[in-house]
Amino acid sequence: AQRVTQPEKLLSVFKGAPVELKCNYSYSGSPELFWYVQYSRQRLQLLLRHISRESIKGFTADLNKGETSFHLKKPFAQEEDSAMYYCALMNAGGTSYGKLTFGQGTILTVHP
């Protein structure tokens, strides 16, 4: 069964410090991974997806198949990055293509 683990429930950093939100996954096939973010009082929204290798709002995430990880990183955190972050794995085939399995989320707080 597929599983996504975010080991940190809470993460606090100061503005300008580097931040890394950890995500590990378990999946038998070739994974498709995403990071979603939920700012206060806003809907859940896509931050980035590993397949596009993009950087959004200064965040990047690299898929490491050997370590089955997809950690989210940003070199210099900003106060506006404070939010709940979810790592998610997508079923890449079969009838449930598109189903997302989410981790439990990490609340990031960036202090001034």
Place this chain on the structure above:
Amino acid sequence: EAGVAQSPRYKIIEKRQSVAFWCNPISGHATLYWYQQILGQGPKLLIQFQNNGVVDDSQLPKDRFSAERLKGVDSTLKIQPAKLEDSAVYLCASSFRGVNYGYTFGSGTRLTVV
């Protein structure tokens, strides 16, 4: 483009009552999902539709939950009778199947069962 619309935003009911949630996906999105997000947990898929057919409802508690997507557009999720543990945010999302862009979530309906 308009986003995924959900209503109501909030609902408080007593246990054993029934409740229904409505979702209108993004126009043209064939796939629609209902997720349940219990406080402190990540969203969990309840049911996935492809057009008006059910693709995956393996985690839907079918003794009390039901969902339909008539005409392959709007969808309704119903709980009858509700239990205290059904208190959660119910999220609807839609995607364009075959395009790996993730998908778009609605604002959700926050259900409190007392």
